[in-house]
Amino acid sequence: MFLGRVIGNVWATKKWPELSGLKFLVVRPHTLAELGRSEPPQQCDDAVIAADLLGACIGEDVVLAYGHAARAALEELAPGAAARHPVDAAIVAIVDRFDVDPEAGEEV
Amino acid sequence: MIRGTVIGEVWVTKKAPSLDGRKLKLVAVRGASGAAASGRVVVAMDTLDAPMGQAVMVTFGSGARNVLRPGASENRDLLCDCAISQVIDGES
Amino acid sequence: MYLAKVIGTNWGAKQAAGLEGLKLLQVRPVVLRASEAGATRLTEQDCALSDQVIVAADTLGAGPGEYVLVATGSRVRDVVYDSSRPIKAMVVAIVDSADIDVGVVR
Amino acid sequence: MILGRVVGEVWATRKHPKLVGYKLLVIRPHWWYEPSHHVGHLVAIDAHVDAGVGDDVVICMGEPPRWQSEGPAMPVEAAVMAVVDRCEVDESAFEGPRPLKLWRDGPRGLIVGRIRTEGAEVTSQAEPERSEP
Numbered sequence: 001m002f003l004g005r006v007i008g009n010v011w012a013t014k015k016w017p018e019l020s021g022l023k024f025l026v027v028r029p030h031t032l033a034e035l036g037r038s039e040p041p042q043q044c045d046d047a048v049i050a051a052d053l054l055g056a057c058i059g060e061d062v063v064l065a066y067g068h069a070a071r072a073a074l075e076e077l078a079p080g081a082a083a084r085h086p087v088d089a090a091i092v093a094i095v096d097r098f099d100v101d102p103e104a105g106e107e108v
Numbered sequence: 109m110i111r112g113t114v115i116g117e118v119w120v121t122k123k124a125p126s127l128d129g130r131k132l133k134l135v136a137v138r139g140a141s142g143a144a145a146s147g148r149v150v151v152a153m154d155t156l157d158a159p160m161g162q163a164v165m166v167t168f169g170s171g172a173r174n175v176l177r178p179g180a181s182e183n184r185d186l187l188c189d190c191a192i193s194q195v196i197d198g199e200s
Numbered sequence: 201m202y203l204a205k206v207i208g209t210n211w212g213a214k215q216a217a218g219l220e221g222l223k224l225l226q227v228r229p230v231v232l233r234a235s236e237a238g239a240t241r242l243t244e245q246d247c248a249l250s251d252q253v254i255v256a257a258d259t260l261g262a263g264p265g266e267y268v269l270v271a272t273g274s275r276v277r278d279v280v281y282d283s284s285r286p287i288k289a290m291v292v293a294i295v296d297s298a299d300i301d302v303g304v305v306r
Numbered sequence: 307m308i309l310g311r312v313v314g315e316v317w318a319t320r321k322h323p324k325l326v327g328y329k330l331l332v333i334r335p336h337w338w339y340e341p342s343h344h345v346g347h348l349v350a351i352d353a354h355v356d357a358g359v360g361d362d363v364v365i366c367m368g369e370p371p372r373w374q375s376e377g378p379a380m381p382v383e384a385a386v387m388a389v390v391d392r393c394e395v396d397e398s399a400f401e402g403p404r405p406l407k408l409w410r411d412g413p414r415g416l417i418v419g420r421i422r423t424e425g426a427e428v429t430s431q432a433e434p435e436r437s438e439p
Contacts, residue, residue: 001349001383002341003316003332032334032346035314046343054320063316063330063349065381066342072372073322073381092381093321093330100314100332100347105360109255109289111210111226115406116395118309118413120364123388124353132307132364132388136399136406139251140207140228149337149399149406151307151364156214160396165210165224165255169368170274171286175216178284185373187353187366187387190307193286194215199226200208200264 001065003098004029006056006091010049018084023052025091027064035100050089063093109167109193111138114158118151126187130155130176133192135166153191165194201271203230203298204256205249206264206291218286225258225291227270256289257281269293309390309413310335312361316349324380331357331386333365336413337406350384362390362413392417 008026012019027048048064051074056062065073070090116134120127130153137148150166155175158164167175172191173183204227211224228249254270259280262268271292277283280290314332318325329352335341341348350365353374357363363386371385393413399406 001381002343002345002347003349029343029345030347031344032313035332035347048343054322063318063321065322066383068369068379069372069381069383072324072379075378090381093316093318093325095316095318096320098314098316098332099359101359102313102334104313105311105362109224109287111253111255115399116393118364118390118394119392120388121391122355122357123364124355124385127388134393134395134399138253140249140253141251147406151309153307156216158214163210165212165215167216167286167288169288170283171277171288173370174218174284174286178218178286184369187370187374187385188307189366189368189370191216191286194210194212194219194224196210197212199210 001063001069001092002029003035003095004048004062004064006058006060006062007047008058016086018086019051022085022087023055024049025052025056027062027089027091029064030061032100032102035098036102048089050091051085051087052091054091054094056091056094061095061098062091063095065090065092109165109171111196111199112136112150112152112164112166113138114160114162114164115149117160124187126176126185127153131157133158135164135192137166138163150190153188156192156195158192158195163196163199164192165196167191167193201269201292203247203295204228204254204268204270205230205247206262206266206268207253208264210255216286218284222285222287223258223261224255225262225268226253227256227268227291228253229270230267254289256291257285257287258291260291260294262291262294267295267298269295307364307366307387308335308339309337309393310339310348310363310365311413312357312359312363312386313347314359322381324375324378325351325382328352329356333363333384333386335365336362348384350386351380351382353385353387355386355389357386357389362393364388364390
């Protein structure tokens with residue numbers, strides 16, 4: 001799992017049947033350096049498409065689950081269907097606040 | 109499973125229950141071209157008392173949990189994803 | 201599954217109980233590299249060996265120098281052995297010959 | 307498992323029901339571990355260890371973290387399983403073709419020294435291999 005910011009939406013009509021009803025957001029992962037500073041991430045060199053069941057909006061920070069964890073996320077909210085969801089990234093939390101100091105614990 | 113060399117140890121007191129009494133060793137993964145060639149280091153749970161500098165075999169994921177408690181169905185919650193599975197006496 | 205070359209074995213008195221009676225083989229995964237222009241068949245020289253060494257359990261009695269097929273994962277282990285074995289890589293075939301389309305590799 | 311340092315915490319009221327009741331910690335991994343997407347951090351749940359910011363911790367990855375609570379699997383990939391008191395590494399790990407890389411000072415309380423390597427002598431007669439390309 002890692003932190004990212006929602007920067008866009010994806011709409012797709014022609015898709016795998018199990019994906020109907022799922023909303024997809026474009027999420028840009030936060031690097032450790034960006035987590036330390038408060039200003040928004042500048043250039044976007046990496047984006048992940050994640051399934052969203054919590055209703056996150058553009059500009060919000062989210063926690064992304066990846067791989068098996070993403071399918072586990074769907075299991076809870078769409079019981080029994082998770083095994084068939086071809087999804088490898090899902091939003092599992094919409095962040096109210098995060099407080100990160102990359103230098104935490106350094107001997108000063 | 110991969111071969112490695114025990115290069116260190118980690119001591120913990122505040123820990124999850126599944127770890128009690130077991131040691132955590134640092135194992136440097138050994139590539140084909142010699143000791144610690146790959147630069148990769150893993151934290152492995154040690155139930156075989158492998159001494160420092162010892163050549164060992166390490167197993168991952170469900171294999172590691174089977175080292176601690178065989179039987180895959182009831183050890184999923186065991187917090188361990190890497191364990192020493194053999195103290196290597198010899199290789200050929 | 202991947203192709204690999206057997207380079208040896210390792211043994212030890214102190215080991216996990218689930219390893220009882222298992223023969224362990226050290227294998228190096230094969231890495232295909234593009235061969236020179238004009239070559240029509242891949243020869244052994246074109247199959248480089250990764251620096252990584254994997255230890256796989258062997259049921260077929262493969263010896264050093266032989267090329268084998270290695271399968272990994274708990275699903276395969278549960279089928280080939282049983283779910284209490286502390287292993288994740290197994291030799292499931294000894295390769296007689298492999299035919300690889302040179303074009304795809306180049 | 308991997309070693310890392312807790313560098314932050316995440317608070318989220320709107321989150322996946324299975325995450326309710328678990329602290330979400332932001333971890334900066336030590337040495338070689340490279341988180342996905344090169345983001346340099348990972349978020350882990352605190353599995354009843356109550357680690358704080360600035361602590362060096364041992365993190366379990368993969369399936370075990372998902373079964374830390376009853377019922378269906380938790381949507382997580384990493385769980386903090388212990389706080390490191392002391393960590394000792396042999397000097398030899400910092401030599402050789404690909405030495406161990408430390409993120410700045412490495413885990414706090416890291417002692418680097420020549421450790422008595424009285425491990426059994428490995429009778430190694432590895433087959434002479436063609437040199438790597």
